[in-house]
Amino acid sequence: MTGRARLNVGAVRSSFAPWADPAARPLVRFEAVTKRFGAETAVNGVSLDIYEREFFALLGPSGCGKTTLMRLLAGFETPDAGRVTLAGEDLSGRPPHQRPVNMMFQSYALFPHLSVEQNIAFGLKGLPKAEIADRVVEMLAMVRLEGLARRKPDQLSGGQRQRVALARAIAPRPRMLLLDEPLAALDKKLREETQFELIALQQRLGMTFLIVTHDQEEAMVTADRIAVMRAGEIVQIGRPAEVYEAPNCRYVADFIGDVNLFEGQVAGSDGASVRFASPDCPAGFEALQDEALGVGTRAWLAVRPEKIVLHLDPPPPGPNRMAGKIADFGYLGDWTTYLVEIEGGRTVRAARANASRLVERPIGADDPVWLSFAPDAAVVLTS
Amino acid sequence: MSARPPRRGLAALAPFLWLAVFFAFPFLLVAKLSLSDTALAMPPYAPRLDWSKGLQGLGDFARGLDLQTYGRLVTDRLYVAAYLSSLKFAGIATAILLMIGYPIAYGMSRCPPRLRQALLMAVILPFWTSFLIRIYAWIAILKPGGLLNQALGLLGLPPLALMDTDVAVYIGLVYAYLPFMVLPLYAVLERQDESLLEAAADLGCTPRQAFWRVTFPLSLPGVAAGALLCLIPMIGEFVIPDLLGGSGTLMLGKTIWTEFFANRDWPAASAVAIVLLATLIVPIAIYQRQQMKLLEADR
Numbered sequence: 001m002t003g004r005a006r007l008n009v010g011a012v013r014s015s016f017a018p019w020a021d022p023a024a025r026p027l028v029r030f031e032a033v034t035k036r037f038g039a040e041t042a043v044n045g046v047s048l049d050i051y052e053r054e055f056f057a058l059l060g061p062s063g064c065g066k067t068t069l070m071r072l073l074a075g076f077e078t079p080d081a082g083r084v085t086l087a088g089e090d091l092s093g094r095p096p097h098q099r100p101v102n103m104m105f106q107s108y109a110l111f112p113h114l115s116v117e118q119n120i121a122f123g124l125k126g127l128p129k130a131e132i133a134d135r136v137v138e139m140l141a142m143v144r145l146e147g148l149a150r151r152k153p154d155q156l157s158g159g160q161r162q163r164v165a166l167a168r169a170i171a172p173r174p175r176m177l178l179l180d181e182p183l184a185a186l187d188k189k190l191r192e193e194t195q196f197e198l199i200a201l202q203q204r205l206g207m208t209f210l211i212v213t214h215d216q217e218e219a220m221v222t223a224d225r226i227a228v229m230r231a232g233e234i235v236q237i238g239r240p241a242e243v244y245e246a247p248n249c250r251y252v253a254d255f256i257g258d259v260n261l262f263e264g265q266v267a268g269s270d271g272a273s274v275r276f277a278s279p280d281c282p283a284g285f286e287a288l289q290d291e292a293l294g295v296g297t298r299a300w301l302a303v304r305p306e307k308i309v310l311h312l313d314p315p316p317p318g319p320n321r322m323a324g325k326i327a328d329f330g331y332l333g334d335w336t337t338y339l340v341e342i343e344g345g346r347t348v349r350a351a352r353a354n355a356s357r358l359v360e361r362p363i364g365a366d367d368p369v370w371l372s373f374a375p376d377a378a379v380v381l382t383s
Numbered sequence: 384m385s386a387r388p389p390r391r392g393l394a395a396l397a398p399f400l401w402l403a404v405f406f407a408f409p410f411l412l413v414a415k416l417s418l419s420d421t422a423l424a425m426p427p428y429a430p431r432l433d434w435s436k437g438l439q440g441l442g443d444f445a446r447g448l449d450l451q452t453y454g455r456l457v458t459d460r461l462y463v464a465a466y467l468s469s470l471k472f473a474g475i476a477t478a479i480l481l482m483i484g485y486p487i488a489y490g491m492s493r494c495p496p497r498l499r500q501a502l503l504m505a506v507i508l509p510f511w512t513s514f515l516i517r518i519y520a521w522i523a524i525l526k527p528g529g530l531l532n533q534a535l536g537l538l539g540l541p542p543l544a545l546m547d548t549d550v551a552v553y554i555g556l557v558y559a560y561l562p563f564m565v566l567p568l569y570a571v572l573e574r575q576d577e578s579l580l581e582a583a584a585d586l587g588c589t590p591r592q593a594f595w596r597v598t599f600p601l602s603l604p605g606v607a608a609g610a611l612l613c614l615i616p617m618i619g620e621f622v623i624p625d626l627l628g629g630s631g632t633l634m635l636g637k638t639i640w641t642e643f644f645a646n647r648d649w650p651a652a653s654a655v656a657i658v659l660l661a662t663l664i665v666p667i668a669i670y671q672r673q674q675m676k677l678l679e680a681d682r
Contacts, residue, residue, distance in 0.1 A: 074585060075584075076581055076584075095584065095589075096581070096584040096585050097584045097585070097586075097587045097588055097589055102586065103581075103582075103585045105578050105581070105582055107576070107578050109576065109578040109579050109581065109582035110582075111583075111601075112601065113600045113601055122583070122586050122596075123585075123586030123587050125587065126587075168586070169585075169586075172586065172587065
């Protein structure tokens with residue numbers, strides 16, 4: 001892995017890391033779980049541990065099996081092979097209504113014939129009446145819907161409905177909360193706000209959250225750990241910063257954020273860094289890599305656009321230098337993404353923060369530019 | 384938009400025209416009849432509007448009208464009994480229809496989509512045969528030497544005397560109106576969101592509890608629609624009690640027929656018909672409101 005012994009990767013919210021503790025027992029354990037629908041394998045031999053109080057995200061494109069994995073835990077699907085345990089207990093054969101997990105549905109699935117408070121109280125049947133009333137009041141306060149207790153779902157806005165669904169799933173105090181694309185139906189601004197609310201809520205309740213999403217930003221912001229899925233399998237599990245800064249394959253690098261992939265062949269390595277020959281760069285590439293790679297090995301360098309430096313004057317010669325011209329650019333306000341056509345014809349993305357309002361030398365189409373990146377900015381991928 | 388297309392007004396008029404010709408006009412005719420007196424004449428009632436005397440004729444005609452016939456409907460026990468008996472037949476048959484129709488509709492809505500189409504077809508198929516023929520077929524089944532009793536005889540069981548009894552009327556009513564109960568129920572159950580049941584299960588409901596807490600309450604508009612759709616025409620039903628019921632079977636439809644054709648008392652028959660319509664307006668209005676609600680829920 002890329003120089004992790006020397007450098008820490010990205011931002012880390014807290015020292016919470018039960019997965020690194022060999023003595024810690026996971027709350028939920030998927031053991032080689034396989035689920036097929038007809039000829040299609042939705043989940044293929046997935047093993048996964050989720051720990052108490054963890055905010056865990058299953059991330060992948062639609063059809064990658066992430067929702068099926070969650071539904072296997074909720075009890076709506078039964079595995080064809082393998083098993084799911086919760087707190088050490090095998091859940092096989094336990095119907096959904098006997099599992100101590102609650103799910104917030106993508107469609108919210110609010111009961112249209114019941115009011116907000118009746119929806120929230122739905123899972124509390126069997127408790128004493130006074131306790132139900134207290135719990136409903138508590139939940140309404142938690143999601144800030146006190147004034148709307150008697151409304152019906154069709155009299156609520158999308159954001160309010162989302163909060164009722166959340167309160168309804170939390171009210172029975174499940175061991176674990178499952179969130180299926182919880183923010184997909186909200187507009188961008190509300191989605192960003194709600195992401196932080198979810199984090200605050202999870203911390204306050206000390207509850208284990210499992211979120212399924214196709215939105216990498218949502219997963220990055222909310223989760224302690226992310227499992228990136230492809231075609232029914234987990235490709236990588238790690239903290240958001242790990243999967244972003246140290247992806248283990250081209251799929252993950254490409255799925256999470258923007259990336260430039262340079263193909264090359266190993267020209268030599270000295271145990272600390274590796275040199276590559278590549279048609280994209282006449283002076284060759286150099287990347288930090290403590291794992292030795294055989295000369296001639298085919299590999300890819302993944303470099304994020306924001307880690308590529310854009311020069312208006314030629315930089316001193318060396319590896320990781322490319323000359324080109326601006327083909328196009330997209331101004332996003334806080335950032336500008338430049339598409340640079342380098343010598344050899346391919347296009348490289350470079351992003352620059354617009355740190356000052358006024359610039360001395362504006363960059364426009366067809367301007368000659370030079371690109372460079374530091375050896376520790378690139379991740380070496382062999383698959 | 385200032386220039387409104389003029390044709391739109393005409394299109395809006397069409398339903399009113401239809402109502403005027405096929406409902407309002409016959410209704411006024413029957414109402415007029417109900418206010419007249421019987422007479423030994425052809426047609427057998429008086430007074431009749433005589434246009435040849437002009438306005439005075441209209442005055443004579445109006446003076447000749449009275450509410451006497453309606454008075455008779457209240458004082459004559461037969462009419463009251465027929466009215467209550469009709470309500471009883473229709474009410475009990477509706478309850479039986481609900482108990483049979485709900486499980487059928489529920490079962491259909493839980494079938495795989497392809498099978499659903501076939502079952503829906505099976506429910507609608509009887510409509511392709513004449514109603515009258517289907518009721519006659521029941522005579523062949525229920526009569527003393529009919530199919531049912533032949534089958535019972537083969538099994539060594541005593542025969543059942545069902546023909547010309549109230550039981551036969553119930554059988555006929557339930558048989559004939561079952562599609563009217565099943566279709567609205569199916570329509571409501573079929574479009575229920577599957578994820579609601581998953582949410583109920585997730586929140587601790589057994590399948591049975593989920594049915595009573597989610598599926599059934601959400602199907603109530605369908606229950607109301609089906610019940611009213613059966614109840615309203617059954618109260619005035621004539622063919623079924625006439626063909627399958629005995630001479631003692633009292634129903635308003637039969638009463639109207641008897642007054643009109645046997646007793647030649649057109650005013651009484653008309654008055655019974657008017658009262659029937661007047662009392663049906665309430666359930667019809669409820670039914671209409673239900674349908675509007677369903678339409679709005681769809682949007």
